[in-house]
Amino acid sequence: MEDPTDIQNFCTNYGFYQEYAVNQQLQEMNKQQEEMNVHAAHYAGQLSRGKIKLNDLETGSEVDEVPFLSLAPFELLRNNPRRRKNTEGVKVRDVNGGANVHQKLSATQIMRLAGERFIQFSSNKFININNLLHPYGSSFSDLSPEDNQDVELAQILLAAAEKVSDQQYDRARKFLSQCQLLASNTGNPVQRAVFYFAQALGERIDRETGKLMPKICTETDELNSICVASRFHASYVALHQEVPFSQIVHFTGIQAILESVATKPKVHLIDFLIRTGVQWASLIQAAAERKDNPIEHMKITVIESVNKERVIETGKNQLTEDHFDIKPDEGVVIHAAFFLRAMICVPNCLETAMRVVRRLQPSLMVVSEVEANLNSPLFVNRFIDSLFYYSALFDCLEDVMKRDDQHRMTLEVSYGGGIRNIVGNEGEERVIRSVNLDVWRSFFRKFGMEEVKLSNTCLYQANLIIQQFACRSSCSVDVNGGSFMVSWKGTPIYSTSAWKFH
Structure with missing residues (x-):
């Protein structure tokens, strides 16, 4: 009789064990995606239950309906009210002029808004940097100038990740170069998050193109990564006192x-x-x-x-x-x-x-x-989930620590190490799960x-x-x-x- 606790028999769509998660359905889906070159499908996911129609981003031609795994990353944006709350920001009364103005959106809200607009945009237009900058014109008018810039920056990052997932590395590098111009590890939370995620995508490209040799991790590397708290003890204590x-x-x-x-x-x-x-x-x-x-x-x-x-x-x-x-x-x-x-x-x-x-x-x-869920066997799912999760952490630090606080910088470098491992590595190298x-x-x-x-x-x-x-x-x-x-x-x-x- 089959043992229900046999580790090889336990498998979920979330990729709990990568070694056993890539089943026949996943392999068939990947094969169809490669043949049809449906780039936007990675982000659009199931916009409706069952099947969807998309446009090929490179040719503009319509493609056949393609099946997708349920619980795709951006389905959360449409079907989970709790995660969507305050996506458009909170309007408050200006004490001087009486006009309604927007409070600053959180980093996670920025990422989700960028994701929703990236879906809308990428299913209809060819992606390039010029199109990503102000692609909707007046639809950005309800955002503050800083939020507007952050949404655009996040869209460029999503475009880079999409090109990496399709192994179009030259195109991805063009988007990453733009990210590097606009992002900063000393800026606002979105700029800081994009800075580290762009780094991770660059390392992934270098690994997949042979410029960066793989490092095989030992069984205790993940435990050692947890132990990094001892080296950053003062910074974690500072966070502990604020959050x-x-x-x-x-x-x-x-x-x-x-x-x-x-x-x-x-x-x-x-x-x-x-x-x-x-x-x-x-x-x-x-x-x-x-x-x-x-x-x-x-x-x-x-x-x-x-x-x-x-x-x-x-x-x-x-x-x-x-x-x-x-x-x-x-x-x-x-x-x-x-x-x-x-x-x-x-x-x-x-x-x-x-x-x-x-x-x-x-x-x-x-x-x-x-x-x-930072362990999906699908790179793009894992990228989106980690982007939302770490954006919340960067946003948290923004609210409780000054931008030039050394404890904050130390914590964010630690987060960056996790991002690089989750996004930039596969197989035995990917130990942060x-x-x-x-x-x-x-x-x-x-x-x-x-x-x-x-x-x-x-x-x-x-x-x-x-x-x-x-x-x-x-x-x-x-x-x-x-x-x-x-x-x-x-x-x-x-x-x-x-x-x-x-």
Whole structure:
């Protein structure tokens, strides 16, 4: 009988495991796209359910209807109201003249507006730089001059990505040269995001044309990329003090763990990737102050640390349940924050870890992850998803840090490294990977786990944390099924979920 948890049998349209995601349907789609040279199809996706008609951008001739995979990147723009909110900006009254003027659009709103207009434009006209500059004339009049320029810059970036996906590298370089003139790593969020994405596209071209030799990554490279936080410690602390993302994740997890062991006198907490572990001081304090059913004994087992040498050493060993020394009278809880995504590029290790978790039979497993699908086997899907996600991060830094802040510059260089790996690499070289909550749901269910609804107390605590920050109007916690999503201006950044075995 086929094992439902066999890693080779688990495959989604999101490309959870690239090695097994390119199925017959995907291969057939790619073949049709190559034969018909339908460049705009990469971005247009399913403008309506089923099939669509497009114009060939190079010849202007109409092509036959072409089937596409569902959930194409820009379908989000049309079918997801929450992600589309405030796309056109918020109008406010000018205190001097009384006329309505637009507030500055966020970087993600700019990217989505550019994407929508790129779809409209590319399905009717031949793409070149001159056409991309002011292609709609008066339709841009409702934007501020800066937003107008940002939309145009984002369109040029999309055109470059589309040419890269079609291996038209000379055309792509022309668009990238224009991006380099207009983008800047010291400008506004859109200019900064385009700066790093253009870099990544340039590296991809160099790799695919043989100018940049591939570097084979080891199994611990993704873990080491997570450990980069130790080198940028001061900058991440500065961000931590301005934005409540990590606090929400940690304290929501602590509350869920406390509730799951409410009647347990002895608790064994297993922490995958502990980093500093400072959050567990709050858990210990809360457990000590519990009047009903006080916790008599708490044990914490650490699987990883941010120490590079220890991470590498741990990576050499095979994880088994014998490492944990579980006692029969202990209530076992597992906390995995941004750990499982590190093993997406090494699926055998991920499978081993989940089989061990299943044998431990925890009362609860709390999982926090990046809420973005940055692992699609289709380059253009992955490019669009990462563009939206990182644009939200660049926008966040714009709101909480000055443009010349060294912490901000350090953080953005770190983001740029992730962008280059996601966009510029394939196969074993691409070690920065993440999938969204729906994919994790399917994955955990394969191992016999069910989602546990996070309580109203968890939600209250999360919102209480947000209220302590100046950026509270931009950060939100949204309920998704039984789980939470931490968002920046409507764009999901992190998710926190809780799981138990049937």
